Amino acid sequence: xxxxxxxxxxxxxxxxxxxxxxxxxxxxxxxxxxxxxxxxxxxxxxxxxxxxxxxxxxxxxxxxxxxxxxxxxxxxxxxxxxxxxxxxxxxxxxxxxxxxxxxxxxxxxxxxxxxxxxxxxxxxxxxxxxxxxxxxxxxxxxxxxxxxxxxxxxxxxxxxxxxxxxxxxxxxxxxxxxxxxxxxxxxxxxxxxxxxxxxxxxxxxxxxxxxxxxxxxxxxxxxxxxxxxxxxxxxxxxxxxxxxxxxxxxxxxxxxxxxxxxxxxxxxxxxxxxxxxxxxxxxxxxxxxxxxxxxxxxxxxxxxxxxxxxxxxxxxxxxxxxxxxxxxxxxxxxxxxxxxxxxxxxxxxxxxxxxxxxxxxxxxxxxxxxxxxxxxxxxxxxxxxxxxxxxxxxxxxxxxxxxxxxxxxxxxxxxxxx
Amino acid sequence: xxxxxxxxxxxxxxxxxxxxxxxxxxxxxxxxxxxxxxxxxxxxxxxxxxxxxxxxxxxxxxxxxxxxxxxxxxxxxxxxxxxxxxxxxxxxxxxxxxxxxxxxxxxxxxxxxxxxxxxxxxxxxxxxxxxxxxxxxxxxxxxxxxxxxxxxxxxxxxxxxxxxxxxxxxxxxxxxxxxxxxxxxxxxxxxxxxxxxxxxxxxxxxxxxxxxxxxxxxxxxxxxxxxxxxxxxxxxxxxxxxxxxxxxxxxxxxxxxxxxxxxxxxxxxxxxxxxxxxxxxxxxxxxxxxxxxx
Numbered sequence: 001x002x003x004x005x006x007x008x009x010x011x012x013x014x015x016x017x018x019x020x021x022x023x024x025x026x027x028x029x030x031x032x033x034x035x036x037x038x039x040x041x042x043x044x045x046x047x048x049x050x051x052x053x054x055x056x057x058x059x060x061x062x063x064x065x066x067x068x069x070x071x072x073x074x075x076x077x078x079x080x081x082x083x084x085x086x087x088x089x090x091x092x093x094x095x096x097x098x099x100x101x102x103x104x105x106x107x108x109x110x111x112x113x114x115x116x117x118x119x120x121x122x123x124x125x126x127x128x129x130x131x132x133x134x135x136x137x138x139x140x141x142x143x144x145x146x147x148x149x150x151x152x153x154x155x156x157x158x159x160x161x162x163x164x165x166x167x168x169x170x171x172x173x174x175x176x177x178x179x180x181x182x183x184x185x186x187x188x189x190x191x192x193x194x195x196x197x198x199x200x201x202x203x204x205x206x207x208x209x210x211x212x213x214x215x216x217x218x219x220x221x222x223x224x225x226x227x228x229x230x231x232x233x234x235x236x237x238x239x240x241x242x243x244x245x246x247x248x249x250x251x252x253x254x255x256x257x258x259x260x261x262x263x264x265x266x267x268x269x270x271x272x273x274x275x276x277x278x279x280x281x282x283x284x285x286x287x288x289x290x291x292x293x294x295x296x297x298x299x300x301x302x303x304x305x306x307x308x309x310x311x312x313x314x315x316x317x318x319x320x321x322x323x324x325x326x327x328x329x330x331x332x333x334x335x336x337x338x339x340x341x342x343x344x345x346x347x348x349x350x351x352x353x354x355x356x357x358x359x360x361x362x363x364x365x366x367x368x369x370x371x372x373x374x375x376x377x378x379x380x381x382x383x384x385x386x387x388x389x390x391x392x393x394x395x396x397x398x399x400x401x402x403x404x405x406x407x408x409x410x411x412x413x414x415x416x417x418x
Numbered sequence: 419x420x421x422x423x424x425x426x427x428x429x430x431x432x433x434x435x436x437x438x439x440x441x442x443x444x445x446x447x448x449x450x451x452x453x454x455x456x457x458x459x460x461x462x463x464x465x466x467x468x469x470x471x472x473x474x475x476x477x478x479x480x481x482x483x484x485x486x487x488x489x490x491x492x493x494x495x496x497x498x499x500x501x502x503x504x505x506x507x508x509x510x511x512x513x514x515x516x517x518x519x520x521x522x523x524x525x526x527x528x529x530x531x532x533x534x535x536x537x538x539x540x541x542x543x544x545x546x547x548x549x550x551x552x553x554x555x556x557x558x559x560x561x562x563x564x565x566x567x568x569x570x571x572x573x574x575x576x577x578x579x580x581x582x583x584x585x586x587x588x589x590x591x592x593x594x595x596x597x598x599x600x601x602x603x604x605x606x607x608x609x610x611x612x613x614x615x616x617x618x619x620x621x622x623x624x625x626x627x628x629x630x631x632x633x634x635x636x637x638x639x640x641x642x643x644x645x646x647x648x649x650x651x652x653x654x655x656x657x658x659x660x661x662x663x664x665x666x667x668x669x670x671x672x673x674x675x676x677x678x679x680x681x682x683x684x685x686x687x688x689x690x691x692x693x694x695x696x697x698x699x700x701x702x703x704x705x706x707x708x709x710x711x712x
Contacts, residue, residue, distance in 0.1 A: 001517040012505075224501030228562060231465045232518035233491040417467045 002234065006245035010216050016208065020257060023204040027261040030197055031268055037187050041269060043116040048180055048273035055124045055178040067121050070114050077107050088115040119183055120283075127282055131172050136165035139289050143382045150355040160386065164379035167292055171280050176296055181274060181283035188286050190279075193265065194306060195374035201261055202310055202370045208253050209314045210338050213246040213321035214331035221329040226417055236413050243322055243405075250318055254311055262303075275300040292379040294387040302377065309369075309376055312394045316366045319401040326408040326415070342367050349383070359383070364393045419443055420464070420570060420600055425473035427459050434459045436624040438473070442570075446596040448611025449604040450693075451621040452701050457604045458498055460621070461574050464602065465495045477570070491520065494568030498575045498604075500559035504548035508539055508558045511547065512565060519566040526565070533561040536591065538584075552579030560588065570600045577610050589614050608694040618693065620700060627700060632693050639691035639699060644678055646686045647671040663698045 010016060050066075051059045074091060075084050079102035085091040092099070092115055099108065123130075140161035144154045171177050182189040217239065220226035230236055277284075279302040280293045293302065320341070324334045345367025352359040362368075363383045369390065375381045376390050386392070420442040427435045434456045451457050462468040463475060466482060466489070475482045482489045503511055509530055516526035534543045537557035547555065556579045563571060577585050592601055593614050603611055611618060611632075618635050620627040628635050643663075648656045653672045656662075664675040675689065677699050682688065 001523060002514075005514045005517060220501075223503055224499060225503065226501070227467060227497035227499070228495065228501065228515060228559075229518055231467060231490060231493060231495045232515060233487045233520040233566070234518040235466070235487055235490050237487075238518065414469065416469065418462075 002238070002241045003245055003248075006216055006219075006241055007249060009219055010212055010245060010249045013215065016212060016215075016253070019204075019208060019211070020253060023200075023208070023257060024260055026204070027197065027200060027257075028264055030200055031261070031265050033196075034187070034189075034192055035268055038269065040112075040116050041182055041187060041189075043113050044120065044180060044182055044274075045270050045272060047117065047120060051180075053180045053274060053277045054175075055127060055180060056175075060124060063121060063124060067117060070117065074111065074114060077103060077111075079103070087118050089118055119186070120180065123183070123283065124178075124180070127178055130282060131168075131177060134168065134289065136161050136168060139164075147382050148354050152357050153355055153359055156357055156360060157382070160379070163387065164292055164385065167294060167379055170296075171278075171292065174278075174296055176278035176280045177282040177290065179277045179281040179283070181277045181281045181299070184284050184286040184290075189269070190284050190291060191286055191374050194376075195372070197261065197265060198306065198310075198373040199370070201258060202313070202373060205254055205257060205310065205314050206317055206342070206370070208257070209250045209318050210321045210335055211331070212249050212253065213318045214325050214334035214338075216242050216246050216249070217322055217325035218329055218331045218334065222331065230417055236415075239326075239409060239412055246318055246322065247315070250314060251311070254314060258307055258310065262307075271299070289380070291375070293377055294379060295377070297377070305377055306373065309390055309394070310373075312398075313366050313370060316394065316397050316401055319405050323401070323404045323408045326412050346371065360386075364389070364396060366393060366397055369393050419478060421476040422460070422464070423474050423476060425460075425463065425470040425475060427456075427463060427468065428471045433624060435621075438621075438626055440619060440626060440629060442600045442602065444596065444598060444600055445616035446592055446601045446603060446611070446614050448615035448618045449602060449621070450606070450608065450611060450618050450697060452606050455621045456624060457606075457621060458574055461495075461572055461602070461604055464570075464572055465493060466490065487520075491566065492569035494563035494566060494571040496559045496563040496573045496576050498578075500555060502547050502555060502558060505546055507542075507544045507546055508534060508561070509543045511558065512562055515562050516565050521566060529565060529567075530561070533564055536564075537561045538587070553581055553584055556580055557584070560591075564595070568599065570602070571595065572602045572604075574604045575606075576603060577605065577607060585610070608692075608697050612693045620697070622700060628696075635696050636691050636693050639677060639695055641688070642677050642679060643675070643689050643691040643695055644682060644686040645673065645675050645689050646683070647673050661699055661702055663695050 047063075051063055071085070071087065074088055078085065078091065078097070080097060083097075085094070088111055091097070092111070099111070103111065137158075140158050143149070143161070144157050149157050184190060219242075220229045220238075229238060232238075234241070276298045278293075279297055279299055280291055282290050284291050297305065317338075321334060321338060324337055325331070328334045328337060345365050348365075349359060349362045349368065352362055360383060368384065369376075372381060372384065375384065379385045379387070422438050422440040422442075425435065425438045426433065438460065449457050449460070459468060463470055464482075469483065477485060477489050477492075503514075506514075509527075512530045512533070513523065513526055516530065517523070521529065531540070531543070534540050537560055539554060539557050539561070542550070542554065547558065550558070556576065560573070560576060563573060577588060580588060589610070592603065595601060596614075596616070603615065605611055613632075615632060617629060617631055619629045620635075628638075647669065648671060650672055653665075653674075656672075656674060656676075660674070661677040662674050663677060666673050675695070677695070678686070
């Protein structure tokens with residue numbers, strides 16, 4: 001009954017509803033910003049429909065036969081007799097032929113599609129070769145030089161990349177890399193979903209979670225009803241109901257914002273047939289060094305882990321907000337102080353010398369965790385490449401904030417209320 | 419029985435109350451003192467919003483903070499600044515407070531309807547409180563304090579904002595309620611408690627100055643309270659010599675109600691002292707009266 005009243009206070013507040021709508025609109029804009037790729041990306045969906053996502057010998061044969069058939073068709077429609085091209089990229093780069101004038105719209109579209117197919121074809125054929133040339137040690141040195149790690153920290157990077165190398169060998173052995181996915185270098189869909197959309201989601205949720213939590217925790221003080229409320233039978237135990245209401249409301253808001261954003265995303269970008277593709281697929285790679293997840297997880301599993309990590313991180317922020325609200329009785333000041341703590345959490349690593357391993361320790365905070373969501377659970381990046389970085393950060397901070405909230409609630413029981 | 423035992427309260431280095439000892443049994447207690455004397459601090463300790471720096475408060479022999487919700491379950495409290503949710507109706511707000519007081523919804527609805535009738539707000543029960551006058555809000559506050567039929571009812575400045583008719587109605591209500599409970603009413607308005615309080619508690623200089631019934635406290639000025647008329651030209655000298663309690667212009671002269679300790683003049687008229695006379699005299703600078711039990 002009390003919980004219901006506390007929840008009503010939250011959901012009757014226009015600012016929460018308005019912010020939720022505003023953030024949803026922002027996310028739709030972000031999602032639509034890549035929509036011009038949609039048609040091209042559908043080529044992969046067709047390929048997966050036809051061959052499945054696994055790139056094995058049988059698939060490559062069928063793919064090659066079909067591809068060559070299409071190249072034959074291409075050469076047939078070439079307006080200059082006698083000229084033969086091996087691949088659509090050659091035709092498209094031949095500036096001597098005015099394709100726009102010579103080919104029909106339909107033919108041009110088909111040619112463009114074939115050009116996209118060519119990219120998948122070439123990459124599929126050269127996967128093993130590419131992986132033979134990935135030098136994990138070189139990547140470690142590149143990271144060391146880029147960031148200027150020295151002494152012990154440089155050694156930590158090398159040791160860590162050794163483990164990443166082991167995992168890379170595992171990926172090759174499991175053939176995780178041999179799975180079709182949207183071409184990373186062209187579409188950068190991994191960064192788009194998990195960094196652009198994901199990071200926007202995370203920061204929007206931080207705003208909502210901190211506001212909701214501070215609002216409900218401090219509601220009685222801001223309405224000046226605390227003197228009546230905290231002298232009732234429930235008394236200061238009311239804060240427990242408020243925390244429970246904050247958990248429910250925040251989970252609800254997260255479900256709505258994450259749910260609607262992801263539904264919109266997957267309605268715009270068709271991932272059918274790709275849900276089971278391992279996230280460490282080479283096609284997902286956006287640079288020379290591919291994404292290397294610490295475990296063999298599919299796209300849908302990775303997405304689930306990603307959502308779970310967002311939820312747990314936001315719950316940590318919620319607990320931190322409750323702790324602040326016990327000592328600061330104004331929700332806007334709580335929001336401001338939270339922003340300062342977040343800023344300090346992000347700034348702190350920048351003052352640690354790059355030759356001290358402490359530089360890696362200070363990364364284990366939820367404030368740093370939320371900065372690079374696209375490399376969660378992966379051996380990528382320069383500071384957060386530890387296999388249990390996400391679990392460790394969430395776990396350790398859950399314990400720390402658990403102690404803080406217990407202390408704060410005990411303190412509140414004996415706090416003078418004026 | 420509620421007992422305040424050697425209670426002192428300090429805020430940092432600033433002492434507000436020192437060694438307060440009071441016993442409350444069923445009946446109305448008027449906590450009478452000017453603003454800033456520490457009434458609200460004492461009340462906030464009685465309702466567990468503040469905690470004594472020294473001493474203890476016992477209910478039926480047990481420390482009230484130890485009793486925790488068992489104590490607050492028998493407590494009704496109207497704060498001096500009664501806050502409310504502006505967009506709620508009295509019924510909605512009282513339902514929330516009833517839930518906090520552990521009253522089931524069905525039972526609460528009956529009790530709320532009964533109380534809103536009692537405080538004459540039955541017709542406004544569904545209206546948003548942001549449209550309410552100060553008096554109406556205060557009546558909602560009185561109703562919420564009585565929601566759980568408390569054994570201890572503590573009201574801090576309850577008549578603020580009430581019109582004379584509402585005040586009279588409220589006093590009558592309190593007299594009825596006080597038959598089987600402790601009612602502590604804090605005020606700086608003497609007429610609020612004069613006629614209904616079984617005992618008056620006055621606080622001065624961080625300590626209890628008097629704790630006695632109205633008659634005994636009033637009698638402290640027995641034989642010292644007079645009225646007389648003085649020419650305007652002599653009014654200043656008169657004020658310097660005697661403690662003026664009340665003054666008014668009458669028949670072209672200044673009429674004084676005052677306290678005099680020496681032999682009365684023949685033109686002075688001896689009058690019966692009231693509680694207000696003692697209150698005004700006691701809180702005049704540098705004055706101390708002896709005699710009432712503390």
